[in-house]
Amino acid sequence: MDKSSLKRTRMRYRRERRFKLFCLSALVLAGIILVVFFADIISKGYTAFWQAQIKVEASYTQDVKEMPFLAVGEEVSELVSRSWFRGLPRKLNQNPELLGTSQTQWVLADGAVDQYLKDKPNGLSQKEKDLVDRLQEQDRTRLAFNTYFFVNGDSNLPESSGIFSAAVGTVYVMIVTMAFSLPTGVLTAIYLEEFAQDNWLTRSIEVNINNLAAIPSILYGLLGLAIFINYVGIPRSSALAGGLTLGLMSLPIIIISSRAALRAVPDSIREAAFGVGASRWQVVAHHVLPMSIPGILTGSIIALAQAMGETAPLLLVGMMAFIPDAPSGFTDAATVMPAQIYTWSSAALRPYAERTAAAILVLLAVLILLNLTAVLLRKRYERKW
Amino acid sequence: MTLEYLVLLFCGGLIPLAYAAHYLGRRRAVADMRQGERLNSPPSFYGWYVIVWMFLPALAASAVFAVLQMVGVLSVPLPVVLVGFLVLVAGGAWLGLHRVHASLRARKIVEGVIRWLLFIATCISIFTTVGIVLSVIFEAIKFFNMVSFWEFITGTTWSPGSAFLEGAGRGGEQATEAQFGSVPIFAGTFMITFIAMCVALPVGLLAAIYMAEYAGQTLRGVAKPALEVLAGIPTVVYGFFAAITVSPLVVRLAESIGLEAAYTNALAPGMVMGIMIIPFISSLSDDVISSIPQSLREGSFALGTTRSETVKQVVLPAAFPGIVSAFLLAVSRALGETMIVVMAAGLRPNLTWNPLEGMTTVTVRIVDALTGDLAFDSAETLSAFALGLTLLAVTLVLNVISAVVIRRFKQQYEM
Numbered sequence: 001m002d003k004s005s006l007k008r009t010r011m012r013y014r015r016e017r018r019f020k021l022f023c024l025s026a027l028v029l030a031g032i033i034l035v036v037f038f039a040d041i042i043s044k045g046y047t048a049f050w051q052a053q054i055k056v057e058a059s060y061t062q063d064v065k066e067m068p069f070l071a072v073g074e075e076v077s078e079l080v081s082r083s084w085f086r087g088l089p090r091k092l093n094q095n096p097e098l099l100g101t102s103q104t105q106w107v108l109a110d111g112a113v114d115q116y117l118k119d120k121p122n123g124l125s126q127k128e129k130d131l132v133d134r135l136q137e138q139d140r141t142r143l144a145f146n147t148y149f150f151v152n153g154d155s156n157l158p159e160s161s162g163i164f165s166a167a168v169g170t171v172y173v174m175i176v177t178m179a180f181s182l183p184t185g186v187l188t189a190i191y192l193e194e195f196a197q198d199n200w201l202t203r204s205i206e207v208n209i210n211n212l213a214a215i216p217s218i219l220y221g222l223l224g225l226a227i228f229i230n231y232v233g234i235p236r237s238s239a240l241a242g243g244l245t246l247g248l249m250s251l252p253i254i255i256i257s258s259r260a261a262l263r264a265v266p267d268s269i270r271e272a273a274f275g276v277g278a279s280r281w282q283v284v285a286h287h288v289l290p291m292s293i294p295g296i297l298t299g300s301i302i303a304l305a306q307a308m309g310e311t312a313p314l315l316l317v318g319m320m321a322f323i324p325d326a327p328s329g330f331t332d333a334a335t336v337m338p339a340q341i342y343t344w345s346s347a348a349l350r351p352y353a354e355r356t357a358a359a360i361l362v363l364l365a366v367l368i369l370l371n372l373t374a375v376l377l378r379k380r381y382e383r384k385w
Numbered sequence: 386m387t388l389e390y391l392v393l394l395f396c397g398g399l400i401p402l403a404y405a406a407h408y409l410g411r412r413r414a415v416a417d418m419r420q421g422e423r424l425n426s427p428p429s430f431y432g433w434y435v436i437v438w439m440f441l442p443a444l445a446a447s448a449v450f451a452v453l454q455m456v457g458v459l460s461v462p463l464p465v466v467l468v469g470f471l472v473l474v475a476g477g478a479w480l481g482l483h484r485v486h487a488s489l490r491a492r493k494i495v496e497g498v499i500r501w502l503l504f505i506a507t508c509i510s511i512f513t514t515v516g517i518v519l520s521v522i523f524e525a526i527k528f529f530n531m532v533s534f535w536e537f538i539t540g541t542t543w544s545p546g547s548a549f550l551e552g553a554g555r556g557g558e559q560a561t562e563a564q565f566g567s568v569p570i571f572a573g574t575f576m577i578t579f580i581a582m583c584v585a586l587p588v589g590l591l592a593a594i595y596m597a598e599y600a601g602q603t604l605r606g607v608a609k610p611a612l613e614v615l616a617g618i619p620t621v622v623y624g625f626f627a628a629i630t631v632s633p634l635v636v637r638l639a640e641s642i643g644l645e646a647a648y649t650n651a652l653a654p655g656m657v658m659g660i661m662i663i664p665f666i667s668s669l670s671d672d673v674i675s676s677i678p679q680s681l682r683e684g685s686f687a688l689g690t691t692r693s694e695t696v697k698q699v700v701l702p703a704a705f706p707g708i709v710s711a712f713l714l715a716v717s718r719a720l721g722e723t724m725i726v727v728m729a730a731g732l733r734p735n736l737t738w739n740p741l742e743g744m745t746t747v748t749v750r751i752v753d754a755l756t757g758d759l760a761f762d763s764a765e766t767l768s769a770f771a772l773g774l775t776l777l778a779v780t781l782v783l784n785v786i787s788a789v790v791i792r793r794f795k796q797q798y799e800m
Contacts, residue, residue: 012691019693020599026591027600027608030667033660034615040630041622187506195503207788209510214714214784215777216721218748219517222773225755226520248513255510281496309619312723312748316755338621338724345625345728353629360622371617375610 041364045357051146051159052114054079054135059102065089072107076135078128081108083160108148109141111159111351117141121350149358153324154340158351161344163359168326169239169319169334170308176243176330177250177307182300184247185254189296192255193262194284213252220249221316229317237318237333245313250303257299261292294381301374305367311338337363399474403436406478410435410485417487426492434491437498438481443473521777524770531764532565537771540566543734543750545765565768567775569734573744577655577726578719580740584659585715589666590708596667597674598696609668616664624728627657632729639741649731649743658725662715669714673707674700676798706794710787717783721776723748747772 056072064071068085071077077085084107092098113132115122124132135141153165188209196202224245228234234241265288273283314320320339327334335343337359344356407429414431418424424431447470454461485491529537542564592612596605632653639646646652677700685695701708731743732753754769 012694016691016693019696020595023591023595023599026588027595029588030592030615030663031608031611033663034611037618037626037660040626044629184506184509187503188510191500191503191507195500196507205507205511208514210788211781211784212510212514214717214780215517216718216723216748216780218721218723218751219521219773219777221755222751222770223513223517223520226524226770227516248516251510251513279492279496281499305617309617309621311619311621312727312752315727315752318756320756338619341621341625342724342728345621345628356625360625363619364622367617367619368614371613 041357041360045354045359045361047118047120048149048354048358049146050118050143051148052109052117053106053142053144054109054113055104055106055140055142056080057102057104058107060088060092060098060100062099065092075131079110079113079132079135081110081157081159083155083157084108106142106144108159111157111349113141114159115351117143118354120354123350149355153326154322154335154343155324156322158347158349158355161352161355163337163340163362165323165326166335166337166340166359167362169323170336172239172327172330172334173243173246173314173319173336174304174308176240177247178300178304180244180247181251181254181303185251185300185303186258186296188251188255189258189262190284190289193259194288195280209252209255213256217249217310218312218316220245221313223248224313224317235331235333237321237335238331239327239334240330241317242314242319242334242336243330245317246307246310249310249313250307253303253306254296254300257302258292258296261295261299262288264295265291291383294377298374298378301370301377305370305374308336308370309338309363309367311336311342314339315342402474402478403439406435406439406481407432409478409482413482413485414487414491422487424487425490426495430491430495431485431489433495434485434489435478435481437495438484439474439478441498442477443470446470446473517777521770521774524767525774527762528764528767528771531767532563532771537565537567539568540564541568541736542566543569545768563764565764565771567772569736570745570747570750570772571775572736573651573730573734574720574746574748576738576740576744577651577658577730577746578716580652580655581658581662581719582712582716584656585662585666585719586712588659589663589715590670592663593667593670593674594696594701597671598692598700612664612667615660616668618661620661620722620724621728623657623661624654624724624726627653627725627729631657635741644741646741647731647743649729651730651740651742651744654725654729655740657729658719658722661722661725662719665718666711666715669711670704670708673704673711673794676707677703678798703798706790706797710791710794713783713787713790717780717787720783721748721780723752727752747776751776 054076056076058071060071065088068088069077071085071088072080109117112122112124112128116124116129116132117136132141148160149162151164152160152162155161192202192206196205224241228241228244229236234244269287269291270283273287278286314336318333319335320343321333321335322343323333323335341356341359341363344352344359409432411428411432414424414428418428447466450461450466543566544564592608596608600608632648632650635650635653635656636646636648639650681699681703682695685699690698726746726749730749731745732749733743733745734750735742735744737744751769751772754765757766
């Protein structure tokens with residue numbers, strides 16, 4: 001081999017290595033982004049799972065019913081959350097035996113105190129900071145597990161706001177979504193795969209479904225607003241309006257995955273059933289459908305996860321309202337987890353930022369769990385024919 | 386009457402009734418069989434036959450009734466409706482039960498009903514499309530009655546100005562004329578989409594090439610699920626990431642090199658949107674690249690090429706249509722993406738080439754116009770539907786082109 005061709009070969013090999021490195025670095029970059037993303041959200045959100053509390057000497061005199069602020073000493077009353085004071089009159093009315101007694105107890109601290117104890121920017125004055133420091137030395141402050149976050153609804157006080165009403169709203173919306181889209185989607189898939197003849201109508205329905213799958217979600221919001229709310233008259237912000245909108249949105253996903261599951265059942269099974277005299281519906285209901293249930297379930301869970309994380313169409317049907325109490329029906333005003341995240345992220349008060357990140361963590365955990373279930377289901381029941 | 390009550394009524398009342406009807410119909414058929422007659426269909430189909438008789442007339446009647454009620458031709462108090470419904474159910478069941486006899490072709494009839502049911506379910510997807518198109522078009526037409534189509538398409542100023550005041554019921558107080566020129570909005574949309582594609586296309590495509598051509602089983606086993614996790618993250622979360630982490634970072638970086646950047650700059654949402662689309666591009670391209678026949682690669686290797694030369698000169702040109710179609714789908718997804726831009730991009734339409742300035746997008750304007758307290762028939766609210774119509778048209782065109790391209794590609798390699 002002469003020198004120049006040797007040189008060229010070397011150059012080509014160098015180029016080969018460079019290209020491979022290039023491609024690998026793209027993959028690594030995607031991985032790094034994923035890690036940075038999760039690290040960022042976790043580092044912002046994990047502190048919200050602990051909440052500051054202050055030990056106070058609360059004396060329940062008759063006056064407290066009128067002016068709850070009197071329950072604790074004037075000095076610390078600035079540091080205690082106003083939500084605790086708000087609840088006092090009712091608590092005393094329900095438990096009259098408490099009147100006239102006094103208790104030493106841990107109560108929820110103000111949001112600013114909470115942020116100060118977590119070394120985050122806060123609105124405390126120097127005097128208040130000194131006071132908190134003094135309380136800390138006396139072991140009268142602590143960061144306890146934040147149960148409020150899971151049992152409270154939204155609130156205009158960051159320290160007592162939680163995800164409960166949003167979580168219940170999400171459950172309601174998902175019930176409507178799945179109750180609508182799962183049967184409709186599976187029936188459509190059965191029709192297209194097993195019953196429909198191959199004619200222009202069927203083909204145009206297929207094209208239509210594929211197009212629906214690619215329509216931006218916000219346009220479903222426009223549909224929900226114009227038709228469900230303005231025309232049919234379903235109450236705005238209700239779980240019913242949101243659920244139906246999301247149901248239409250997840251319909252194409254369910255149809256496409258169910259069709260794939262039905263198609264995966266080999267024809268020999270159908271032919272055997274026809275051979276012993278089964279009708280078309282009997283073939284489907286007794287043989288094809290049971291065999292494709294794992295595939296249909298997998299697709300449905302993925303559609304559910306997608307619908308659960310969707311926000312844009314729900315904003316348009318009004319599901320970003322301030323909802324402090326969990327909805328008790330399908331037509332009540334409700335909000336959902338992603339909408340709650342959106343509302344909190346645009347709130348001006350700083351302590352909401354960590355709650356936003358914490359709500360994101362909860363949502364992501366649920367979604368990843370759902371997707372994992374789908375993957376495991378597919379692995380466990382996947383059949384090769 | 387609330388919805389919960391209806392659901393309860395349905396589950397508590399109609400399902401047991403249907404069960405009873407099924408039982409009676411089946412028993413009648415079986416009784417015939419015991420007398421030595423030959424049944425035309427399996428016994429349970431006679432039960433279903435009675436159920437069909439029980440519900441079909443009642444449902445048809447209530448559907449007609451609901452339409453009449455909605456149009457406003459007649460209004461009957463609810464108890465009357467309920468009683469009428471129950472009478473129809475009972476009458477239907479009685480009639481159906483009397484028609485059951487051994488030679489009745491119950492299976493064929495029930496099958497026909499099922500077929501229609503399936504067909505109706507299928508039609509819902511068509512109704513959805515029609516619904517989206519109609520709801521957008523009707524409101525958009527109202528908008529174009531107020532604002533000329535030409536001004537909407539070519540105008541360069543978007544200032545709803547007094548339209549806002551009219552919507553709030555204070556029209557004519559301040560007579561700044563409302564202008565609805567959508568060019569700056571579309572410019573912002575395309576700018577952010579362009580930034581997103583600049584991030585997503587190289588990273589996604591190169592990652593796909595590595596996974597399809599170089600990676601071993603183990604790496605694929607890790608990388609694919611990781612990318613799926615990236616794809617499963619809700620967009621509102623990306624929006625939070627863009628607004629809280631990436632935007633300030635961009636501003637600080639720009640300051641450090643002496644540039645001025647707004648917190649609502651287009652770069653941050655664009656980049657995060659790109660991250661969101663990476664898994665979309667990489668999984669589609671991975672599928673396309675993997676579907677290129679192995680023989681093409683082997684032919685190329687036989688000529689003594691290195692792997693990268695094969696990829697660049699054989700595989701990629703062959704996969705090009707597929708990659709183009711993936712790219713178009715990704716663009717249509719970026720154009721319609723809402724939450725990231727709502728949370729991280731600006732609200733003010735701004736016609737500029739500078740990605741560090743704040744600019745707004747179509748989806749932001751839609752959300753902004755429809756979540757305010759404006760009257761539903763104000764020009765600004767209706768402008769959301771005109772923007773939605775444009776968005777729908779653009780995404781549909783992109784999807785159709787992409788579908789045509791991928792079909793050609795599939796035919797070529799007989800996938």
